[in-house]
Amino acid sequence: xxxxxxxxxxxxxxxxxxxxxxxxxxxxxxxxxxxxxxxxxxxxxxxxxxxxxxxxxxxxxxxxxxxxxxxxxxxxxxxxxxxxxxxxxxxxxxxxxxxxxxxxxxxxxxxxxxxxxxxxxxxxxxxxxxxxxxxxxxxxxxxxxxxxxxxxx
Numbered sequence: 001x002x003x004x005x006x007x008x009x010x011x012x013x014x015x016x017x018x019x020x021x022x023x024x025x026x027x028x029x030x031x032x033x034x035x036x037x038x039x040x041x042x043x044x045x046x047x048x049x050x051x052x053x054x055x056x057x058x059x060x061x062x063x064x065x066x067x068x069x070x071x072x073x074x075x076x077x078x079x080x081x082x083x084x085x086x087x088x089x090x091x092x093x094x095x096x097x098x099x100x101x102x103x104x105x106x107x108x109x110x111x112x113x114x115x116x117x118x119x120x121x122x123x124x125x126x127x128x129x130x131x132x133x134x135x136x137x138x139x140x141x142x143x144x145x146x147x148x149x150x151x152x153x
Contacts, residue, residue: 001103002081002084002107004081004106004107004110004111005110005113005114007081007110008081008110008111008113008114008115009114011077011078011081011114012075015074015075015077015078016114016115016116016119017119017122017123018065018072018074018078019074019078019082019111019115020115020116020119020120020122020123021065021067021072021123021126021127022059022060022065022074022082023111023112023115023120023123023146024120024123024124024127024139024142024143024146025055025056025059025065025127025131025134025142026056026059026060026142027142027143027145027146027149028052028056028127028134028138028139028141028142028143029052029053029055029056029057029134029142030142030145031138031141031142031144031145032044032048032049032052032053032134032138032141033049033052033053035141036049044135044138048135051133052133052134052135052138054133055131055133055134056133056134060082060086063078063079063082063083066131067126067130067131068129068130081107081111084107085104085107085108085111087100088100088101088103088104088107089101089104092104108149109149109150112146112149112150113150117147117150117152120143120146121143124139124142124143127139
């Protein structure tokens with residue numbers, strides 16, 4: 001098994017900045033999808049939900065994030081770590097493998113702790129200013145989830 005804490009903490013600051021943005025996008029999309037599936041009152045339209053999912057999944061699959069006029073691209077070590085986390089998520093959450101899902105949760109939390117609250121807050125501001133695929137108010141949903149999961153106040 002991967003020592004998630006050691007691996008994420010060893011990444012250069014620039015990669016942690018990028019991962020913070022990816023996590024804001026990913027978690028915001030997750031809450032958008034959850035809200036829609038549960039038929040909650042503040043859910044987005046079907047088109048908005050699809051746009052958020054397409055954008056988020058594209059960023060995760062390509063490990064690139066279009067931000068304004070440029071594209072954020074991840075270094076190989078970040079791609080390897082995040083790809084393994086994505087594999088664990090799919091195996092665990094989508095295919096019911098409890099051991100993989102628990103490992104995903106450990107990696108996910110270690111990633112957020114290594115990235116840190118300040119980077120997450122900065123990433124949310126970047127997303128607010130430059131990413132139209134996620135309605136601005138939904139970024140608060142993602143941030144709330146991240147803070148709760150990471151144990152931040």
